[in-house]
Amino acid sequence: MLTLTAASAVVATHRNPYVPDEWLVSYQRDLMTPFGVELDPERLARGAGVTFQELAGQALELLPEPPKPDLVVVAHGLPDHYPFRSIGGHVDKLLGGGSENFAISEQGLRAPFTALRVAAAYHRSGRCRVGTVVVVEQGTFGNDEPLARDGLADTAAVLVLGGGGPWEIAAVPPASDDLAELVSASVAGHRPLVVAGPWAGDLPDLPVHRVARGSYCTSVWLALARHHEEWAQAHDALVLCDTDPRTGRSHAALLRRASQEGTT
Structure with a gap:
């Protein structure tokens, strides 16, 4: 486990301090211009x-x-x-x-x-x-x-x-076009918490910790790193989720209290 x-x-x-780097500028220009x-x-x-x-x-x-x-x-x-x-x-x-x-x-x-x-x-x-x-x-x-x-x-x-x-990596389901459905299918436990990123839209009627804007792919992981110990005292499952504003696709991961047994 x-x-x-x-x-x-x-x-x-x-x-x-900014140091001009012609190699970096040339590389990025060659990469972007086409x-x-x-x-x-x-x-x-x-x-x-x-x-x-x-x-x-x-x-x-x-x-x-x-x-x-x-x-x-x-x-x-x-x-x-x-x-x-x-x-x-x-x-x-x-x-x-x-x-x-x-x-x-x-x-x-x-x-x-x-x-x-x-x-x-x-x-x-x-x-x-x-x-x-x-x-x-x-x-x-x-x-x-x-x-x-x-x-x-x-x-x-x-x-x-x-x-x-304290937290088992229980499941990382495939991406979905429906965030609410993805979260509902992923949630487990009797006291779950949904950790939602800045672009997460409508969610099921569950306790939610919403991450403020200011980061893109690090958002829910910063929250997990900061709060995973305190969350383990109050919740028996976490669903980390967000919707990518570039693609509209939603992603989720289920973490479950390690002592809990059952299906995901």
Whole structure:
């Protein structure tokens, strides 16, 4: 049984001095121009310039103790400010090395849900005893990114998955076009809590913790990292969910109190 054994969340408040980087500008311009997207280097200069490596490192430092994972999965819905570094390899190095590590991207806010599903599958197959999922997001872009127009915080959440924690990773169902139906099908327990992201619409008549705007794919995972211990005192199941504003598709994950038995 794969459970949540520890978690941390960070919202960066610092800015890095802007250093013009012609290689970065050239790379991003070559990437965007074929799709009719205009690159404005001044946007890079105005941003905080915080990288995924920084965010991951800060979040790992906030854990009660560093894990020793055999699997590291990094998840992000938007690209890094400086996209030339391996984040999974960096996290692996910070944690002592030796883990299988990779990133899941190009899925929008679905990426962390996929990461959780992958970690659970690794655990079931016997290839993962301790897993670490790192969800990262930054807000510096050289183009007009719609999701960052109102400000996008530089954030990271780390979920340490192993044995003995209070929350079992019970199910990560397929995406759906109907969020209310997805949540209803996912919910379990007698005292459930729905943790809903910024774009979650109508929900079943259940207790709900709504996450404020300001983040995209990290939103519900930041809330889980901050509150999972207190929620374990009041609830026996959590449904984390949100609807991706880019696709209209909804995603959910069910966490159940580890001592609870039954079907999902």
